[in-house]
Amino acid sequence: MADVQAPRVDASVKKRFLCVNRKTPYGTIYALEALEVVLISAAFEQDVSLAFLDDGVFQLAKGQSTAGIGMKNFSPTYKALGDYDVRKIYVEKESLDERGLAPADLMEITYEDEAEGFAEKPLIRIVSRAELSEIMAQQDILLNF
Amino acid sequence: MPTLHTVNKSPFERSAFISALNHMRPGDALLMIEDGVVGARKASAFAALLENASQRCAIYVLAPDLAARGMAEKDLVPAAKLVDYGGFVDLVVQHARTQAWL
Numbered sequence: 001m002a003d004v005q006a007p008r009v010d011a012s013v014k015k016r017f018l019c020v021n022r023k024t025p026y027g028t029i030y031a032l033e034a035l036e037v038v039l040i041s042a043a044f045e046q047d048v049s050l051a052f053l054d055d056g057v058f059q060l061a062k063g064q065s066t067a068g069i070g071m072k073n074f075s076p077t078y079k080a081l082g083d084y085d086v087r088k089i090y091v092e093k094e095s096l097d098e099r100g101l102a103p104a105d106l107m108e109i110t111y112e113d114e115a116e117g118f119a120e121k122p123l124i125r126i127v128s129r130a131e132l133s134e135i136m137a138q139q140d141i142l143l144n145f
Numbered sequence: 146m147p148t149l150h151t152v153n154k155s156p157f158e159r160s161a162f163i164s165a166l167n168h169m170r171p172g173d174a175l176l177m178i179e180d181g182v183v184g185a186r187k188a189s190a191f192a193a194l195l196e197n198a199s200q201r202c203a204i205y206v207l208a209p210d211l212a213a214r215g216m217a218e219k220d221l222v223p224a225a226k227l228v229d230y231g232g233f234v235d236l237v238v239q240h241a242r243t244q245a246w247l
Binding site for chain 2 (some may be wrong): 020022023027030053054129132133134135137139140142144145
């Protein structure tokens, strides 16, 4: 029987991944799973960005308190994304508007810009629906949650 | 290269279908699968939206999922084209990426 060879992995291949988040954080496991996948992809030095639209915008809401539902509040993890070299978090403006949310209702998520003396800069970019469609069309891989 | 959008939820229950239509760019394709096939029914509340989208995007419906729900091509908006599982694979290959509106 012929030897089965492990697939060769070219570590220099870097793809553009966009993680598309469309669901509220605690009703299903999607939001937590998306976060896990993003952290793993970033650890493999891929170009990872996140998009929040439809009910996914609630994942970034400030002041989440899960004590009463017996689930872990994983929202502080989003603030660590900058340390994993994630530089792009897109939030769709129309989705915020439809839900009566404003950018000020979202958590502050920042990264330290090495090029500028580790100055803290915001990671969240508010984009229009048309801009988000354009961003999606520029990706190699779309991961849906 | 265009994007293939898949929708697997009924538009009568979930917003996935509307979100897909809102984010599709000209030349993209929409493939309706599983419960998503009911959104392609002619004379339904969503028929006009779908016919409108078909001006700029191709619309496909997965035939086995349609048949399983007691429907056939005659029940769909005229713009919808049926594909089998092989056709599904062809669509994936023909597009640069797939956006699954879950």
